[in-house]
Amino acid sequence: MxxxxxxxxxxxxxxxxxxxxxxxxxxxxxxxxxxxxxxxxxxxxxQGFIKKYVAILDKKLINRSVTCLCQVSMRYHTEAFIEKFEQQIQDLDEVQECYHMAGQVDFILKINVKSLEAYHEFVRYKLSKIENIGVLNSTFALKEIKHTSEYYI
Known part of the structure; x- marks a missing residue:
């Protein structure tokens, strides 16, 4: 900078x-x-300061208005298991963001879906199929207060 x-x-x-x-x-x-x-x-x-240009869509208009923050804790913390999880998450279109965390929770996923039923299906048929997940803790946004893609510079 x-x-x-x-x-x-x-x-x-x-x-x-x-x-x-x-x-x-x-x-x-x-x-x-x-x-x-x-x-x-x-x-x-x-120089890489501008990575790409994107269109930010209105999640309500594209029927993805339910935002879930899902905390994932792994059973085993070997490098191989962590790398495999990171690779598998890349294939899940519902996952908009994924962060590897320090502390009690290993990963936080931001997921946007159309309904609670759609989230249940996502967990049941996709996320739960990933090996080594020990605990999932899901929280749902009631209201979006601030959402920006801008960095303060």
Missing amino acids: DNLDELDKTILRILQKDSKKTAKEIAITLNLTISPVYERIRRLEN
């Missing part, structure tokens, strides 16, 4: 809010010409 100046940070903030902004639109906002803005964006992409 040391190699980012304030202009780079401003460009990143603009693109986090709306990745469809063109170099021309950003240049106008910053009172600059298009070329240096375009070159900075390309450099930020090439």
Whole structure:
């Protein structure tokens, strides 16, 4: 982050809010010409600061409004079991995020599904098929207070 100046940070903030902004639109906002803005964006992409551009969907409109945070504790903590779990989670489309944790819980999964019944089916027919899961503890979001994909920079 040391190699980012304030202009780079401003460009990143603009693109986090709306990745469809063109170099021309950003240049106008910053009172600059298009070329240096375009070159900075390309450099930020090439250096890996910008990983990809995505569309953030409305989970209610796509019928995935039930958000569950599922805590997973493993029975055995060998490297092989952990790696296998991490690989198998990649194949579960319902899992939006997965974090390997320190403490009593080994993993936290963020899962979005259309209903409690759909979550039950997911656990019963997919998640429970993963070897070495010892304990599952599911909590459900009643209301989404804040959801952002933006990082403070």
